[in-house]
Amino acid sequence: MVLIKLLLRIAQNSQNFFDQHQCALSLMNSLFVAPAVPEKDLIAGLTKGLRLIEAFDDMHTRLTSSEAASRVGISPAAARRCLLTLCQNGYAQTDGKRYWLDHGILRLSYAYSVSTRLPRLLQSTLDALSERTRESASVVVLHGAQVMVAARSTARKSLTVGLGVGSRLPLHCSATGRILLSSLPTAEFEAVFSAMHLNKLTPHTLTDPIRLRKLLKTCIVNGYALSNQEIELGVRSIAVPLYNMGGLVVGALSLSSRADRMTSGEMIEQLLPAMRRCQSWVRTRLS
CATH class of the missing domain: 1.10.10.10 (Winged helix-like DNA-binding domain superfamily/Winged helix DNA-binding domain)
Incomplete structure (x- = not known):
């Protein structure tokens, strides 16, 4: 410390x-x-x-x-x-x-996408999930003090967030960042949390460290995380952790939607079940 x-x-x-x-x-x-x-x-x-x-x-x-x-x-x-x-x-x-x-x-991003198992394994699943839900789907991994998009599929062109493979997002206010942060072992979590710069990206961005800690604890209990217009106005996201066969968190799966299309409650009700199925599918195939 x-x-x-x-x-x-x-x-x-x-x-x-x-x-x-x-x-x-x-x-x-x-x-x-x-x-x-x-x-x-x-x-x-x-x-x-x-x-x-x-x-x-x-x-x-x-x-x-x-x-x-x-x-x-x-x-x-x-x-x-x-x-x-x-x-x-x-x-x-x-x-x-x-x-x-x-x-x-x-060529560098292509080499990563075809040689690394997580994006190779998940791209077709992401495409199917995005097509079925009509929302943007991403697989994100922890990269230093941020999260990075490892695979992406977009069925709708309505989102203005210009995310692609290699895009980086902050830990504290992205749904994927929150679920990965909350999944860290205690010592690692404390090190990262204490060092984070809680930038306010929109009027909705949660920057109070006490409230954020409480929110991250609920992410652990619920098994999912939400971001409600905290990175960009008009965009909501929901994320779940991705596990390997050994139960280790290897990344996060997220779906993003326009805020005028779906409330946070509707995302949980309508999108989370399909995400859970993808989560289970990945766990049985990733050693």
Whole structure:
């Protein structure tokens, strides 16, 4: 706990809100990295390249080498070499000043989707669930201090949330984040909860830590979690944990709907039974 409080103080000393948020995420992610590997066994250039890929998002679609360097904390010269390498290999493009990701980057997500069992196993099931319910279905996994979409199927085009494979969501206000957070062992849960930055994304976002703790306890009891217009106005979501044969939580399944189509109570009544069936199906097939 002392370490976590120290990390948070460091994050809070950043100059602006964006820096605080990015710093807090980086520090929280450090709590979840794999066991330490000797530095001599690591390739620093590869790490820089991967971080540069992650520097691009919907708010930063085109970056100069200096802007990219600033976002990931490396020198402009190193950023330029990495970006040119990405261009050379078909992962990025440049006009000589700015850089942007190219279609080739999709090869990375494709490699994940066809080589990792969870999305491979669930994609057809997701498609069927989405078609049957006429709502957007997702499989999400815990990724550091956030959750990440591992598979997605959308039967309706009515949702404005631009989620796709690789999209990240906050733990505290997404249905999938809440169900995965509540499923963590006590020590891990306390570490993550204490380090979370409870950003208010809409007027409905729950940011009071005491109320959030109580809500997460109900998620454990009920076996599902809800998010009621807390990430985006007009969108509600419901999520259940996904277990393997050994009873370990390996991800979460969610359905999202427009708020004017379905109340939270109707989601529980109409969508949860189908989600439970998918949950049981996965558990019998995932070792």
